[in-house]
Amino acid sequence: MFEFVSSTLIKMKLCVILICAVLHSTEAKTVHRDILVELCSDTEKEAIYGLDGEELWHADFSQGTGVMTLPDFVDPMAYVEGTYEMSVNNLEICKANLAASIKANDNPAEPRVAPQSSIYSKDDVELGSNNTLICFITAFYPPRIGVWWTKNNANVTDGVRFSRFYPIGDGTFNLVSRLSVIPEKGDIYTCTVEHVALDRHLTKTWDVQVAMPNVGPIAFCGVGLGLGLIGVIAGIVFLIKGRNFSSESD
Template sequence: MRTICSSNMKLSAALILLLHSLGTVAQFVHDITYVIGCFENTTTTVEYEFDGEEILHIDDDRQEVVYTVPAYLMPDPAHIFGDLHIYRNALKAKRACVGVVAYCKVEGIDPEEVKDPPESFIYPEDEVVLGLENSLICFVNHFFPPSINVSWTKNGLPVSEGLSFSQYYPNNDQTFHRFSTLMFTPSKGDVYSCTVEHSALETSKTRIWDVEFPKSHQSLIADVYCGVGLCLGLLGVAVGTFLIVKGLHH
C-alpha cells in the first residue's frame, strides 16, 4: 500500500523567503511541496521540495533537519526555515502516519501492495586515474517499496569499509531512488560489483565494473602512427596490385 500525502503551497511565507534569498522576482510562480510518506513497516519520510527538487529532509537517526539545497544558493538555510518548526511538525506527521495506516487497515483500504523492481547502474564519480582516490556510485532507481539492500565486492570479496548510503528519494511516479557510494583507489585489474536485493526481485541484481584507464598521450600517438602506417601499407599493396593487373593486360 502506498500512502503519500502531499500539499502544494504557492507563494507561501516560506516560499517568499526562499525567493528573496535567491534574489528572484516574486512575480514568478514556484511550488513548494511538503511530502510525507507513510508505510506499514512504520517507516516515515518527510521532505520539502522546491519545483520538484529536494531542499531538505528529516533524518530520524540523527533527529535533525538535513538541508540539501546547494550552499551557493542559500549559505544558511536554517536561518530561512528555522521559524517554521520543521522538525517538530515532522514528528507530528510521523505520529499521524500511524493513525493513517491503522485507519486504512480498519476500513479495509488495504489493497495488495504494488511492487516495482529496481534498476541499477554503477559508475565512477570522476575520471579514473591510477593510484588516485575516487568514488564508485551505485545508483538504484524506480523501486517500491523503499526498502533495499546494497552490497559491494572487490575482486569477489565483500567490502565493508568506505561505504556510504543516501536516504530514499521519491520520484514523481511514487517510486524511489537511492545512492550507494564506495571510496576506492583504482589499480589495474581490480573488479568491483554492486549487488541490489529488493522484494520485487526474484533474485538479486548485480552490476560489475572493472578498472579501466584512458590511454596516455604517448600511447595515443603510437596508435595513430600505427594506424597511418597500416593504411599506407594497404595503399601500397592496392597500388602494386593495380599496376600488376594493368601490366598483364598490355
C-alpha cells in the same frame, strides 16, 4: 544633426526591443512541483520536503531536529520554527490513518516497483590513484532496499557510503551508494541490490579499464610515410633505369 538623429533612432529601437522582451517574459509560464513525503509504519518513519525533484529539508528523528539539505551555492532559505514538531505530529496521524485504511481495505498488498541500477566511476581511471565508484539505484518502491559491494568476489564494507532516499515525482525513490577505491589492473567490483519487487538480486559489475593511447593517427601516419618512401625509392629506380637506357641508345 545626422549623428543625433541616428543615435535617437537606435535608442528608440532598443527601447522597443526591451519592451517586447518584458512583454514576452510576462507571458512565459514556469511550473514548479512541491514535494512532501511522509512515510510511516510500525518500524519506519520519514518526512521530506522538496522542490522539482530536489530535497530541501528532512526530519532527523534520531536527533530530534530538522535538517536543511540545500547546497551552499543556492539562495539561503529556512523553514519556519515548528516544522519538525509538525512532522512528528503528522507521522502519528499517518500511523492512525494507515491502520484504519488497512482495516477498511482488508489489508491490501503493498505496491511494489522494482529498481534499476548502474555502476560507474566518478573520475577517469588511473591505476593506483584514489577514485570513487557510484552505484545509482533508481525508481523503486517501497523505500526499503539492501545494497552491498564486492571486490574480486570478497564483500567490502570499508569506504561504503549511502545517500538518503530521494523521492521522484511518480512516487518512487532513488538511492546512491558510493565506494572509495584505488583501482588496480584486474580488479573486479560489483554492486548488488536486494528489493522486495525483485525476483532475484540485481548485480552490476565494473572492472578496471584504463584508456589506451589512441594509436590510430600514429599508425595512419606510419603507413603513409612507408608508402611515401616506397614511392620515392621506385621513382629513383625508374630514373636510373631511364638514364641507363638513354646512354645505351647513344
